[in-house]
Amino acid sequence: MPNIALDLGKQVASFGVKSAYGEPQDVDGVSITPVALTWAGFGGGSDQDDNGGGGGGGVSIPVGVYVRREEGLRFEPNLVALLAVAMPFVWVAGRALSRVIRALKK
Numbered sequence: 001m002p003n004i005a006l007d008l009g010k011q012v013a014s015f016g017v018k019s020a021y022g023e024p025q026d027v028d029g030v031s032i033t034p035v036a037l038t039w040a041g042f043g044g045g046s047d048q049d050d051n052g053g054g055g056g057g058g059v060s061i062p063v064g065v066y067v068r069r070e071e072g073l074r075f076e077p078n079l080v081a082l083l084a085v086a087m088p089f090v091w092v093a094g095r096a097l098s099r100v101i102r103a104l105k106k
Contacts (some may be wrong), residue, residue, distance in 0.1 A: 019036070019038045019040075019058075019060070020035065020036055020037070020038050021033060021034070021035055021036075022034035022035075022036070030067060030068065030069055031067070031068040032065050032066070032067055032068075033065060033066040033068075034062065034064075034065050035062075035063050035064050035065060035066060035075075036060045036061060036062045036063060037060070037061045037063050038058065038059065038060045038061075039058060039059055040056060040057065040058030040059075041056055041057060041058070042054065042055070042056030043055060043056065061081050061084075061085065062078050062081050063077060063078055063081055063082070064076055064077040064078045064081075065078075
C-alpha cells in the first residue's frame with residue numbers, strides 16, 4: 001500500500017525558502033534576488049482496496065527584489081503586485097469602517 005503522505009513529503013522537500021527567494025542574478029554589476037509570497041496545499045487519500053488519489057496546488061505572488069549595490073542592500077517592491085493585493089484589502093477595510101460609522105451614528 002503506497003503511503004501518499006510520504007510521497008508528497010518527498011516531492012515538496014524543495015519548498016520553503018527556495019520557493020520564496022529566487023537565485024541571485026547579476027545585472028550590470030548589481031546583484032538582484034527576486035522575492036515572492038508563496039504557499040501550497042496538498043491532500044490525498046486511499047480506500048481499503050488501495051484505490052487512492054491526491055492533488056495539490058500552489059500560488060506565487062512576486063512581491064519585489066533585493067538589490068545589492070555598492071551602497072548596500074535595499075528592497076524594491078513590485079508595485080503591480082502590491083496594488084493587486086492591497087486593493088481588495090482597502091475595499092474590505094472601507095466597507096467595514098463605513099458600517100462601524102453607520103452603527104455609531106444610530
